[in-house]
Amino acid sequence: MTAPTFTSTLTVEVIDHMGNDARIAQAARVSTIAAASLAEHDGDNTGLIGYLMRDRHGSPFEHVTFTFYVHAPIFVFREFMRHRIASYNEESGRYSQLAPVFYVPDENRKLTQTGKPGAYEFLHGEYPKDDRFDVLYSLEVSCQTAYTEYLRLLSLGIAREVARMVLPVNIFSSMYVTINARSLMNFLSLRTKSDDSTYPSYPQREIEIIAEQMETHLQRVAPVTHAAFVKRGRVAP
């Protein structure tokens, strides 16, 4: 029997990307410049991209696309897939046997909270070591029990789509996500924490870890766009 593995590692790998700051500027200039001059336009796009971000001309940012491979638990993917402007292909519990890899929070993950729903503040460093022990204990007990029953049902010939009903939402899954830069900025805007009084956001820490990794890829591929997004207060155009 396979023993469960517990890990806190959430990963994003960039598989491919198309376009960059210059492409965004090129697409935007079609509005105003004769076709022939479009490709040849050279030099700094900072002003134009800042203008697009500020005046909510969002469509030029859709010409930059990314394909990511994400490894995270089901409860993260549940939140991720609420974002409808992206393309998803995920591991299937109907078509394959799921591996016994389960998520546990690492030592930096705040476990208790105060405040009201949607605007929690987590208590960092103030809780006793026992909290983390308690969480790990509960996760191990329930994941081990669940996976044992999962394997037992499979060994009896029960359909995978039925057997998987026992599995918890912290089991790892993986997916390919293709998303354009505009939609990605919307994702980042909502899934990274912001105390901005105009645009507050209080994402669950686990999806924020995924978002932070995606943001580094946006920053690398389209640095002018990313800088304008940050300067604009992390609001998507």
Place this chain on the structure above:
Amino acid sequence: MTAPTFTSTLTVEVIDHMGNDARIAQAARVSTIAAASLAEHDGDNTGLIGYLMRDRHGSPFEHVTFTFYVHAPIFVFREFMRHRIASYNEESGRYSQLAPVFYVPDENRKLTQTGKPGAYEFLHGEYPKDDRFDVLYSLEVSCQTAYTEYLRLLSLGIAREVARMVLPVNIFSSMYVTINARSLMNFLSLRTKSDDSTYPSYPQREIEIIAEQMETHLQRVAPVTHAAFVKRGRVAP
């Protein structure tokens, strides 16, 4: 401590709807008829709606909308939300404590399968009674363990969004779904079983139960549309 409840009941309630066959025909006629005559057109829409379905003029069907309230386990909602052309609001495990209600298959649910992924055939009536007993036993063991640990963590002050990680995908949730008739027909086409050699579909039985209930509402609200959909081989326009 709250004792877990196990149920096989999956429900769809229609909260509201807008439009009907006449509206679909009215919207389609804008293509060809002077505006003034649109509202007054009377009589049978069967021919026109059949033509729209056959020639893939799908947009007129988007003017009929439904709001449903669905009660089903998480593994069903995971599949449901892959359909991006709909509006969802679901119970939150971050904002509220989840109730201990868990899904178990009823006696008609086939539990073992043969065939290859994507085209399973379930063995009905040929498996021993033990299969069902085994599944119920495993579900109860894992759900009870999980929910006990969930409550223990909450009682220790652990955040709901952390504690819920122990819970299995057969725990019930509920959501409001607003969807138009075109998108609903696409959902039905993929989420009800079809052995049609041109358009086969092999949905998991649980989402099919939800789909079947939605289909009765489509049939009641827009009977001519539903009949044309069936006649066309259950392919969305």
Place this chain on the structure above:
Amino acid sequence: MTAPTFTSTLTVEVIDHMGNDARIAQAARVSTIAAASLAEHDGDNTGLIGYLMRDRHGSPFEHVTFTFYVHAPIFVFREFMRHRIASYNEESGRYSQLAPVFYVPDENRKLTQTGKPGAYEFLHGEYPKDDRFDVLYSLEVSCQTAYTEYLRLLSLGIAREVARMVLPVNIFSSMYVTINARSLMNFLSLRTKSDDSTYPSYPQREIEIIAEQMETHLQRVAPVTHAAFVKRGRVAP
């Protein structure tokens, strides 16, 4: 031969709508309240809807839908249909002969502009009467010529889809639009003028006239939502 008609009247008729403020609140409460209590919740939704608007919980607003019938020239519909989250059915120049009804600006429409693209300021009341005369003259000359040629080609048996190529973008068309309240607020945010330094928008006056009419319907059907949208600075959640 049919003589062209010139008009400045742009109209929006509401054909149907579904949902209201209470529905939005009901859908939002599914996140936090046990299912049984949802429908019974009574009283004021102002606080909840203001919170949804402020914290960008946009999905509950998608459960309110409208079907509009819009009568406006092609250049307005060209801008309208850039909004992809709506359902459209429009009069077809392939399937029917277009009526000779053409748009002309009324006396309140500012005709000359200063400033840079995207942020024009129109000169109101300062231009000579001749400007309006000049515009009307040019529109009449070109529309009459175009429509005469259109009829001539049709009378020769030329296909409608070919003959219509001569027609100008100020010819009137009509369409049915179904759109939800969230998407409608996005439309209003971009298609009504705002000098707000954070969210400026400089729509063409003609689409703004359409937007203003739609806004009265939103305000009537979902007054709490509309008030929260205005209070929030006319930014869609």
Place this chain on the structure above:
Amino acid sequence: MTAPTFTSTLTVEVIDHMGNDARIAQAARVSTIAAASLAEHDGDNTGLIGYLMRDRHGSPFEHVTFTFYVHAPIFVFREFMRHRIASYNEESGRYSQLAPVFYVPDENRKLTQTGKPGAYEFLHGEYPKDDRFDVLYSLEVSCQTAYTEYLRLLSLGIAREVARMVLPVNIFSSMYVTINARSLMNFLSLRTKSDDSTYPSYPQREIEIIAEQMETHLQRVAPVTHAAFVKRGRVAP
């Protein structure tokens, strides 16, 4: 004064693309294969891609994206933008002065039609030479008149967004389009002619010319996908 130019040339230039058949297969295999083995899978994807197409597993095809630059008249773009799952940036008649380039049908374009709306048959080679002469004559008269008035209004200081109202729908425009392979196949399915009794389509010839050019790019970038699309009867998955 600039003299109008008349042309029959409709062009599609591929600016960039991301992904190919192997990427589609890789994304599909995430359903069934352990993550580690995904990238290494080698060899023929014909069977898998054929299966995806046949069983309507459409999402893997969304990981292939194209950016096109299209040069065509407004009446073509009007039809194109009805396809909502794509990203558009088009030349603006508000922000820039439009060039006097107008579309005229070439000698292969059938100009008269028989049959009923939605299923016209064009009479090829049977019409007298005069038909083409008549069409060219009407287009030149109306385009020249319109463009003369357009320039006159601009010279008087009338806003571009007002002056452009006189221009006909056969004036050329240009746009960037980013679209994924699944959505592109849907576009091809509806915008190339098919007499297939199950999936008939009767596009206007001008958008079909654009579609045919796009199809060559799909075929070059993802030949196995394109072959499966054709074999399946040109229906998008």
